[in-house]
Amino acid sequence: MKKRLPILVKVLIASALVSFFLFAPKLLSTFYVYFLMEIMIWGLLAMSLNLILGYLNLVSFGHAAIFGSGAYAAAFTMTLLGGGFWQALGVGIVAAALVAWLIGFFSTRVGGIAYIMVTLIFCFSVFLLAMSATEITGGENGIYSSVKGLEVIRGLSLDRKPLYYVVFILTALSFFLLRRIVNSPFGRVLIAIRENEERVRFMGYRVKNFKLFASILSGAFAGLAGVLYFFMNSFVSPEAVGLPLSTEVVVWCLVGGTGTMLGPIVGTALMLVIIQIISTYTKFYLLFVGIILVLVVAFMPEGVVGFMKNKFSKE
Amino acid sequence: MEQLWTQLALQSINGFVLGMNLALIASGLALIFGVMDVVNFAHGEFYMLGAYLTWLIMQFIPSFALNLVVAPIIVSALGIVILYALLKSVLGKKAIYTLLATYGIGMALRELVLIFFGGTSKSIQPPIETKITILTMEYSLYRFFILICSLLVIVGLWLFLKKSKYGLWIRATAQDHEMAAAIGISRPLIYAIVFGVGSGMASIAGILMAPLTTVYHTMGIDILLLAFIIVVVGGMGSLKGALIASLLIGEVQAVGSIFIKPTYAFILCQILLMVILLVRPQGILEKR
Numbered sequence: 160m161k162k163r164l165p166i167l168v169k170v171l172i173a174s175a176l177v178s179f180f181l182f183a184p185k186l187l188s189t190f191y192v193y194f195l196m197e198i199m200i201w202g203l204l205a206m207s208l209n210l211i212l213g214y215l216n217l218v219s220f221g222h223a224a225i226f227g228s229g230a231y232a233a234a235f236t237m238t239l240l241g242g243g244f245w246q247a248l249g250v251g252i253v254a255a256a257l258v259a260w261l262i263g264f265f266s267t268r269v270g271g272i273a274y275i276m277v278t279l280i281f282c283f284s285v286f287l288l289a290m291s292a293t294e295i296t297g298g299e300n301g302i303y304s305s306v307k308g309l310e311v312i313r314g315l316s317l318d319r320k321p322l323y324y325v326v327f328i329l330t331a332l333s334f335f336l337l338r339r340i341v342n343s344p345f346g347r348v349l350i351a352i353r354e355n356e357e358r359v360r361f362m363g364y365r366v367k368n369f370k371l372f373a374s375i376l377s378g379a380f381a382g383l384a385g386v387l388y389f390f391m392n393s394f395v396s397p398e399a400v401g402l403p404l405s406t407e408v409v410v411w412c413l414v415g416g417t418g419t420m421l422g423p424i425v426g427t428a429l430m431l432v433i434i435q436i437i438s439t440y441t442k443f444y445l446l447f448v449g450i451i452l453v454l455v456v457a458f459m460p461e462g463v464v465g466f467m468k469n470k471f472s473k474e
Numbered sequence: 475m476e477q478l479w480t481q482l483a484l485q486s487i488n489g490f491v492l493g494m495n496l497a498l499i500a501s502g503l504a505l506i507f508g509v510m511d512v513v514n515f516a517h518g519e520f521y522m523l524g525a526y527l528t529w530l531i532m533q534f535i536p537s538f539a540l541n542l543v544v545a546p547i548i549v550s551a552l553g554i555v556i557l558y559a560l561l562k563s564v565l566g567k568k569a570i571y572t573l574l575a576t577y578g579i580g581m582a583l584r585e586l587v588l589i590f591f592g593g594t595s596k597s598i599q600p601p602i603e604t605k606i607t608i609l610t611m612e613y614s615l616y617r618f619f620i621l622i623c624s625l626l627v628i629v630g631l632w633l634f635l636k637k638s639k640y641g642l643w644i645r646a647t648a649q650d651h652e653m654a655a656a657i658g659i660s661r662p663l664i665y666a667i668v669f670g671v672g673s674g675m676a677s678i679a680g681i682l683m684a685p686l687t688t689v690y691h692t693m694g695i696d697i698l699l700l701a702f703i704i705v706v707v708g709g710m711g712s713l714k715g716a717l718i719a720s721l722l723i724g725e726v727q728a729v730g731s732i733f734i735k736p737t738y739a740f741i742l743c744q745i746l747l748m749v750i751l752l753v754r755p756q757g758i759l760e761k762r
Contacts, residue, residue, distance in 0.1 A: 218570045265748050268755045272513050272569050273710055276702040277751065283699050284744040291737040402695070406577060413574065446585035452578030456571045457563045 180327055184320050192323055193391070194435070198428045199330040200387045205411040205423035206337055207380030211373050212409065213418035214341060214349040220405045221262045221278030224285035225378045227400030229255035229385025231289065234302040234395050244309045244317060251386035252379050258285070259378020260371070267370045282405050289397040301396025306389075317390065326387050333380055338420050340376065349373055353418075410448070414455050416462025425464050478732075480609045485728045487608070491617045493724020494624035498679035499697060500704040500716045501631060502672030508711030509648045509668045510565065512572045516556070516580035517676055517701065518694025523549050524677025525684035525693065526587060529596045538601035542623070545681055546674040553673030554666050565665075580694070587691045600685035620682045627678055628717065631671070635713075640667055648711070700727075703743050707750045709757015719758055722746070 184192050204226055211217040232254030236242040242250065266277040289296045296302065309317040311325060340346050351359045352366055360366050389395050398404065407430075415426020433451070438444040459466050503517050527545040532538070556579060564575045604615040635641035646654040647664045655661050680693070687693065704723050708715030723743050730739040754760055 218573070265751050268751050269706070272507070272573070273706050275569070275573060276513070276706050277747070280699060280703055280706075280744060280747060284741050287737055287740055291735060409570075409574065413570075443585050443589055446582050446589075449578040449581035449585065452581070453560060453575050456575045456578070460567065460571055 184323050194431075196323055196326050196391055198424075198431055199326050200384050200391065201408075201411065201431065202424035202427040203330045203333055203387070204381055204384040205408055205415070205427045206334065206420075207377045207384060208408050209412050209417060209420075209423040210337060210340070210349075210377040210380070211370075212412055213422070214346065214353060215370060215373055216353045217267070217370065217374070218275045218409065219262075219266070219278045219374075220275055220402070220409065221266070221282040221285075222377075222381055222408050223402065223404035224262065224282040224400050225255045225259045225381045226385040226388070226404070226408075227285065227289065227395070227397075228258040229382030230389040230395040230399050231296065231302070231385075232382075233386040233389045234304055237304045237306070238302060244306075244311050247389075248383070248386050251389070252382040255382020255385060256375050256379040259375050259381070263371045263374030263378075267367055267374065279402065279405070282400070282402055286397055286400045286402065289400050296397070299397060301394055301398075303394045306393050309390075322390060326391070329383060329387060333383060334420070334424075337380065341420065345369075407448075410452055412462075413460075414451075414462055416465035416468075419462075419464045419468070422462050422464040426462060429463065480611050481732055482729065483609055484611055484613060485732050486725060487613070488617065489725035489728030490721065491621045491624075491724070492728055493721035494621055494628070495679050495683055496697070496700055496704060496724055497628055497717050497720035498624050498675045498682075500701045500708070500720050501628065501713055502675040503701050504705050504708065504711055504713055504716040505631075505644075505668055506672045507705065508713070509644055510665055511569070512561070512565065512576065513569070514669075514672070515573055515577040515698070516583060517576075517672070518696075518698030519580045519583040520549050520553060520673040520676035520694075521680035521683075521697055522587065522689075522691065522694035523552070523583070524680030525598075525689040526591060526596075527677070528681045528684055529598055529689050532598060538598075542678070542681055546677045549677035550670040550674035554670045557665065557669045558662075584691050584694070591691070593691070595688040595690035597688050598685045616685065620686075623678070623682055627675060631675070634671075640664075644668060700740070700743065703747050707747055707758055709760050712757055712759060715757050715759045722758075 180195070183195055187195070204222065208219065208222045211219055229251040233247040233251035236247045236250040240246070262278060262281045266274050266281070269277060290298055292298075306317050306322075311317055311321060315321055317325070341349075348359065348364060348369055352364075352369060356366055385399065388399065411427040411430050412423045413426065414430055415424065416422030430448075430451075434444055434448065437447050441447075455462070461469065499517065499521055503514060506512055506514050506517075524545050527548060528538075528541045531541050531545065560579055561572070561575060564571045600614070600616045602614075602616040602619050605612045606615055607613070633641075635645060643654070643659045643664055644667065646657075646659060647661065651661070654664075679697075700723060704716055704719040705711075707722070708717070708719035723746070726742050726746055727739045730742040734742070750758060
C-alpha cells in the first residue's frame, strides 16, 4: 500500500513553491532570476521529453533538434516575417511539431536501440543544416533579434519581469496540461505500450500511431520551450540543436526519474545547480557530468524522485 | 566533362578507402552489439585515442609501423579495463543505461584528452608520401595503404570469427547467451575479447586516418555518427550488413561531395538511411 502525503502538507508545499516563484523577481538579483528562467525552460524541455521517454520508453536523442527548430522558427518569424509575440509562439510550436512528426515518422519504424540511433542521426543532420546553411540560419553566429518591447498583450511588453512571468505561466500551464495528458485514457494507453507493446497491439490499438502522436505532442511542448529560450536570449545558435543538448535533456530526465511528473524538472534543477557550482571551479565540467552520469546509471537508475518515492512507500 | 569523369573515378576510389576504414569501426560496433547487446557510445573515442596515442608515440619513436602494432594493443587493453571497471555493473540492464554509461565514459575520455593534449589539433606526417598518377590526377599512395591495412584487418576478423575456437565461442554467445554459458563458455572472457577486438579495430581505423585528417579531441563523434548510420542500415548486429553498408556510405560521402558541400554529404547519408528505414527497416540484407 502506497502512503501518500497528507493533503494539508501538499497544499502547503505547493503554495510555498508558487509564492516563491511569484515573488522571485522581487527577491532575487537579475542573475538568479535568469537562472530560474533557465531552469524552467530546460525543465519544460525535459518534461516534454519525458512524455515519450518516461511513458513510452522511447529514448529520443533528437529532442534538441525539435527544440531548436522551435527557437529558429520563432526567430525567422520575427526577422523575416516581422511577426509579434503570439505569431512567433504559434509558428515555433507548429514548426517543432512538424519536425517531431518527420523524425517520429522514420524513427518509430524501428524500436529499441535503433530508435535511439536514428533520432541521434536526425539531430546531427539538423545541426549540420543549422551550421552550414549560413544564408538562412547565420551559421555558427546564429540569429540575433531583440525581443525587448515585444507586445504580449496590449500595454504589456516583453521586458525582464514580464518575460519571467510569461515563462513561469507557460511552464506551469504546460506542466498541468502534460499531467492531464498522462492521466487521460490516451496516457494510459501509452503506459500500456511501455509495459507490453505486443499485448496492446493485440487489443487492437495502432501502436505506431500512438507513438507518432505522442512524439508530435511532445515535440509541440519542446517547441514551446524553444520559443521561450529564444525570447530569453533574443538569440539562437546551432548549439540549440546540437547533440550535447539532446543528451543533456535525457540525462536531466534520468537523474530526476523518468515516468514521474516531477522527475524531469527536479533533475533539471539539480543538474543545473551542480553544473553551476562545478563550473565556477573548473571549465572542464563536462568531465564531472560524465562521471555523475555513470554513477547515477549504476547506482540510482530510478532517478532522484523515483528513489525518494520508493523509499517513502517502503516505510 | 573529362574532368568530371576523372573526378568521379578518383572519388569512388576515395569512397572505397573511406568505406573500408568505416567498416573497421562499424564492424567492431556491430560485433559488440551483437554479442553483448551494448551500443558503445564511447566507440568513437577509441578511434580518437588511437590517433592521439600515435601522435604521442611518434614524438619519441618516429615509426608509424610500430604504432600500428603498439597503439591498438594499448587501446584494446584500455577498452577491457573500462569494460570491467565501469561498464560491468550496467551490463544486462535496460539499453538506455548501458548507452548512457558508455556516453558518460566517452564524454569523460574526450574531456581528459582535452585537458592533457589541449584544444589545438595535431598533425601526423603520412608514412608514405609517394604520389601516383591516376587518369592525369595525382593520387596519394598512402590511401591505398589504408585500404590494404583495413582489408587485412577485416579479413583477419572474419577468419578469427569463422576458424578459431574463440570465434566459435563468440558466435555461440551471440546466438544464445544462456545456452552458451550453459555449455561452459565463459561469458566474461568472451566479453573481454569482443570489447578488446572492437576497441582495437576502432583505434586502427583512427591511426590509419590520422595522417589524412588532423588529430582533434572530437574526431570520434563525427565518425561515430557515420558508424551508427552504417549499423542501422546494415541491420543491428549484422557484420556482413555492416560491411556492405560501410562501402555504400563511403561511396555516398565521397561521390556526393563532388556535387555538394562536403558537410551536406552527411545529409545525403541521412537520406539513404531514411530510404532504408522505409523499405527495409530491419536492415539492408533482411527481407521483409
